[in-house]
Amino acid sequence: MQASTSxxxxxxxxxxxxxxxxxxxxxxxxxxxxxFVSPWVIGFLAFFVYPFFATLYYSFTNFNGIQSAKxxxxxxxVDLFHDPLFKTSLFNTFYxxxxxxxxxxxxALGLALLLNxxxxxxxxxxxxxxxxxxxxxxxxxxxxxxxxxxxxGIVNDLLTDVHIPGPGWFFSIVWSKxxxxxxxxxxxGQPMVIYLAGLxxxxxxxxxxxxxxxxxxxxxxxxxxxxxxxxxxLFNVILQLVLCIAYFTQAQVxxxxxxxxxxxxxxxxxxxxxxxxxEYLKFGYxxxxxxxxxxVSALIMVALFKSSSRWVYYASxxx
Amino acid sequence: MRASSSxxxxxxxxxxxxxxxxxxxxxxxxxxxxxxxxxxxxxxxQSLALPVVWWPHPFEWKNYPDFLAAVxxxxxxxxxLLYAAVTIxxxxxxxxxxxxxxxxxxxxxxxxxxxxxVSTLLIPFFATLIPLFVMYRKFHMVGWYLPLMVxxxxxxxxxxxxxxxxxxxxxxxxLSDAARVDGANEFYIYSRIILPMAKPAMATVILxxxxxxxNDYIGPLVYIDNQTWYPLSLGLYQVLGTYTTDWxxxxxxxxxxxxxxxxxxxxxxxxxxxxxxxQGTGVKG
Numbered sequence: 323m324q325a326s327t328s329x330x331x332x333x334x335x336x337x338x339x340x341x342x343x344x345x346x347x348x349x350x351x352x353x354x355x356x357x358f359v360s361p362w363v364i365g366f367l368a369f370f371v372y373p374f375f376a377t378l379y380y381s382f383t384n385f386n387g388i389q390s391a392k393x394x395x396x397x398x399x400v401d402l403f404h405d406p407l408f409k410t411s412l413f414n415t416f417y418x419x420x421x422x423x424x425x426x427x428x429x430a431l432g433l434a435l436l437l438n439x440x441x442x443x444x445x446x447x448x449x450x451x452x453x454x455x456x457x458x459x460x461x462x463x464x465x466x467x468x469x470x471x472x473x474x475g476i477v478n479d480l481l482t483d484v485h486i487p488g489p490g491w492f493f494s495i496v497w498s499k500x501x502x503x504x505x506x507x508x509x510x511g512q513p514m515v516i517y518l519a520g521l522x523x524x525x526x527x528x529x530x531x532x533x534x535x536x537x538x539x540x541x542x543x544x545x546x547x548x549x550x551x552x553x554x555x556l557f558n559v560i561l562q563l564v565l566c567i568a569y570f571t572q573a574q575v576x577x578x579x580x581x582x583x584x585x586x587x588x589x590x591x592x593x594x595x596x597x598x599x600x601e602y603l604k605f606g607y608x609x610x611x612x613x614x615x616x617x618v619s620a621l622i623m624v625a626l627f628k629s630s631s632r633w634v635y636y637a638s639x640x641x
Numbered sequence: 642m643r644a645s646s647s648x649x650x651x652x653x654x655x656x657x658x659x660x661x662x663x664x665x666x667x668x669x670x671x672x673x674x675x676x677x678x679x680x681x682x683x684x685x686x687q688s689l690a691l692p693v694v695w696w697p698h699p700f701e702w703k704n705y706p707d708f709l710a711a712v713x714x715x716x717x718x719x720x721x722l723l724y725a726a727v728t729i730x731x732x733x734x735x736x737x738x739x740x741x742x743x744x745x746x747x748x749x750x751x752x753x754x755x756x757x758x759v760s761t762l763l764i765p766f767f768a769t770l771i772p773l774f775v776m777y778r779k780f781h782m783v784g785w786y787l788p789l790m791v792x793x794x795x796x797x798x799x800x801x802x803x804x805x806x807x808x809x810x811x812x813x814x815x816l817s818d819a820a821r822v823d824g825a826n827e828f829y830i831y832s833r834i835i836l837p838m839a840k841p842a843m844a845t846v847i848l849x850x851x852x853x854x855x856n857d858y859i860g861p862l863v864y865i866d867n868q869t870w871y872p873l874s875l876g877l878y879q880v881l882g883t884y885t886t887d888w889x890x891x892x893x894x895x896x897x898x899x900x901x902x903x904x905x906x907x908x909x910x911x912x913x914x915x916x917x918x919x920q921g922t923g924v925k926g
Binding site for chain 2 (some may be wrong): 348351352354355356357358359361362363364365366368369370372373374376377380387433436439441447448449450451452453454456457458459460461462463464465466467468469471473474476479483508511512515516518519557560564567568570571574575578579592595596599600605608609612613615616619623
């Protein structure tokens with residue numbers, strides 16, 4: 323609009339009028355937009371912003387949730403780093419995440435690749451593959467405790483048939499975490515469906531070109547499929563990571579009274595946080611754990627997004 | 642394609658081997674559920690017998706009425722339905738309003754706020770729990786479902802908002818512009834034009850919210866302390882604690898909690914799968 327300075331004044335006023343009108347419309351749109359999203363803005367302030375600062379504050383206090391909080395400086399944080407169970411729960415959560423994240427990615431992607439094959443009755447297979455994910459989590463836990471029961475479970479019975487002594491699964495210090503990992507691999511319907519949608523959006527021509535170049539199936543997967551669906555992989559990895567960090571329900575249900583057991587082999591981080599607050603009423607200590615959780619998960623997410631530019635390929639960027 | 646040079650039998654073999662793999666995986670994934678149902682029809686000694694009894698004989702139907710008589714199952718179901726019904730209303734109202742603001746109106750800062758909203762999905766439930774619990778207790782809301790219901794009226798279901806926004810964005814802009822020229826305000830456009838078109842997306846949101854409530858364990862665990870108000874998930878958890886030695890009972894309970902949701906899934910599969918696939922579409926944006 324710089325050119326308008328040399329225009330006749332009538333036109334200039336018309337221009338400024340138009341600009342003013344446009345600005346008024348813009349302002350009206352901003353107001354309407356904010357009004358529509360205001361329920362979420364209120365929710366965000368009440369359920370995220372306030373708790374964030376309140377957690378930070380509580381973490382510096384001695385607070386039992388009933389009497390008013392007393393400031394005690396960094397004591398909670400110092401205590402945390404001398405608390406062996408805190409370290410154990412951190413280690414167990416790390417163990418679970420380190421195994422579950424790659425395994426769940428491979429299994430969910432594998433299932434999606436199977437479903438993406440050109441066979442009759444795909445819809446039926448898809449239904450069967452998805453069903454474990456629709457089972458209520460508590461029910462899944464009950465089922466797994468039963469089929470992996472060391473004495474009368476079907477899994478150990480089948481293992482005995484092939485002369486392998488079955489382990490104690492959820493009741494063994496060594497096998498408890500792998501058992502939880504197995505449970506996690508049953509019920510990957512959500513990432514599977516997202517992967518499948520990703521696979522189906524890969525243009526057919528790319529495979530045809532790869533075939534012309536004589537690419538083997540493995541090469542097609544490595545050089546066509548995986549780069550094309552890498553944004554979907556990132557998305558699913560983030561979703562699974564959030565679930566791993568917040569691992570709670572399955573552990574709480576399966577341990578059923580023997581929290582963290584057998585031994586301390588299944589104390590998970592969030593579970594320890596919960597127990598500190600609601601069993602021992604150490605709200606201040608628990609808040610320090612919550613704040614630590616917040617910082618660590620934020621750091622992990624930032625690292626993941628930073629690294630993603632190296633391995634995630636966005637087709638739209640190339641155009 | 643090179644495959645065209647191969648003869649027919651080869652093709653059939655390949656087709657069969659694909660089915661073989663798919664069937665093996667199906668059996669692996671389906672087995673735990675099958676075993677749950679089979680166990681629920683066994684007598685207790687049958688369920689513990691070694692070597693394992695595969696097929697229940699005789700079929701023991703009594704586990705179901707027995708377990709229904711011992712556990713207030715229907716009460717748990719009613720509580721769950723109440724929890725689901727109220728939060729569905731909350732989600733439908735607030736998520737559609739917020740999604741409209743994030744998709745059908747252009748305003749400065751919109752996309753930044755939207756990013757903020759999506760990133761709250763990464764924050765674990767427990768990271769914010771303690772101050773919220775203290776706050777709800779001050780308001781005397783702990784003990785019942787209010788702490789789980791109120792947030793849904795304030796756009797707490799990011800997934801629903803995201804899904805509705807994705808749907809709203811597929812509706813041509815010109816439709817809103819035409820209405821604006823006719824002098825319609827935004828709320829009129831939202832309620833009379835966009836919402837009626839969004840019925841399929843709303844159905845998806847309702848379905849997912851229902852399943853969420855049916856499965857939710859953490860929320861009720863923290864806030865519901867009175868057993869008469871337990872939802873199904875907590876009730877089921879109690880069954881495990883009380884009847885661990887009677888696996889047919891526990892499996893009958895698990896079957897009773899699972900069957901309705903699996904049946905619902907069979908009838909709504911297409912809506913369901915599409916709803917999940919939409920989540921992945923946000924990635925490319």
